[in-house]
Amino acid sequence: MTEWTDFPHANCCPCHTTRKIAYSIDEAAARVGVSKELLRAQIAHSYLVARYVNSKPVIEHDELVAWLRNLPTAPK
Template identity: 45%
Template sequence: MTIQKLAYTFEEAAEQTGYSIRTLKQEVADGRLLARYANTKGVIRHEDLAAWLDALPAEPPANR
């Protein structure tokens, strides 16, 4: 039986999604991704990470 993690560190979230830690932290700073903090250690709940991914555009931006 595989146990689903409740939350990921930024490093783990980056590994899981293929996005950089910098990108994830910028998304948090811009209010598009929710992180939670215990002291100074930030974590991203599995559900919040999945919701952020679901909200990304399905198509790349058009070249201009």
């Protein structure tokens, strides 16, 4: 499932009809369930790509999903 319309009930109510294309660090951290500091470290080490609106970093939805899918499947 990569397209928004692939999700069950994608068009049943207004909250599911559109998705954000980019997130702030705070929003991305909340979406994934990790700390803002962890995401900032991942960006600093080039594991996660951020784009910048002036000086504000934003993370594209697809980039966040790709980063998450590339994480290890077993704990260290």
